[in-house]
Amino acid sequence: QWQGETQEFCPNAKIVLVGCKLDMRTDLNTLRELSKQRLIPVTHEQGSALARQIGAVAYAECSSKVSENSVRDVFHVTTLASVNRVHKNLKRSNSKRGLKRASQMPGRTDLLADTEIRKDRAKSCSIM
Numbered sequence: 001q002w003q004g005e006t007q008e009f010c011p012n013a014k015i016v017l018v019g020c021k022l023d024m025r026t027d028l029n030t031l032r033e034l035s036k037q038r039l040i041p042v043t044h045e046q047g048s049a050l051a052r053q054i055g056a057v058a059y060a061e062c063s064s065k066v067s068e069n070s071v072r073d074v075f076h077v078t079t080l081a082s083v084n085r086v087h088k089n090l091k092r093s094n095s096k097r098g099l100k101r102a103s104q105m106p107g108r109t110d111l112l113a114d115t116e117i118r119k120d121r122a123k124s125c126s127i128m
Contacts, residue, residue, distance in 0.1 A: 003054060014081045018074050019044075021064035057081050091106040 006013050024030045025041040034040060044061065051059035061075045062070035 010021045013053075014084075015054060015056040015073075016058045016060060016081050017047065017054065017056040018078075019059070019061040020046045020063070022061045022070065023065045024063075078087075 003015075006015070019042065031043070044059075047061065048059045050056075058077050058081055060074045062074045064071050079083075
């Protein structure tokens with residue numbers, strides 16, 4: 001639903017898909033519960049594929065439980081995406097942070113009810 005609204009009101013908005021709670025991917029209790037339902041956690045590759053499918057400019061993962069830096073990196077990625085400095089091949093590093101931090105790495109604002117103002121504001125819409 002949000003994707004359709006974004007495309008309608010902010011057709012030039014950049015989307016960054018963020019996978020949260022990265023630490024749960026290796027949490028034993030979570031894995032046990034998922035296995036009861038014959039499920040597995042979403043992989044980085046699945047998240048990246050979904051990001052491509054929805055037209056996102058980047059896919060990032062974070063876990064505030066493991067590291068505040070990973071959350072900071074997500075904000076870094078979204079900030080760079082908002083100013084057109086997204087690196088097309090964002091790659092996962094081997095660090096716990098899950099992102100390759102580099103200057104070339106790569107918002108949802110509420111639209112105003114007034115239609116005339118909304119048209120002007122929608123031109124600079126960001127998904128966050």
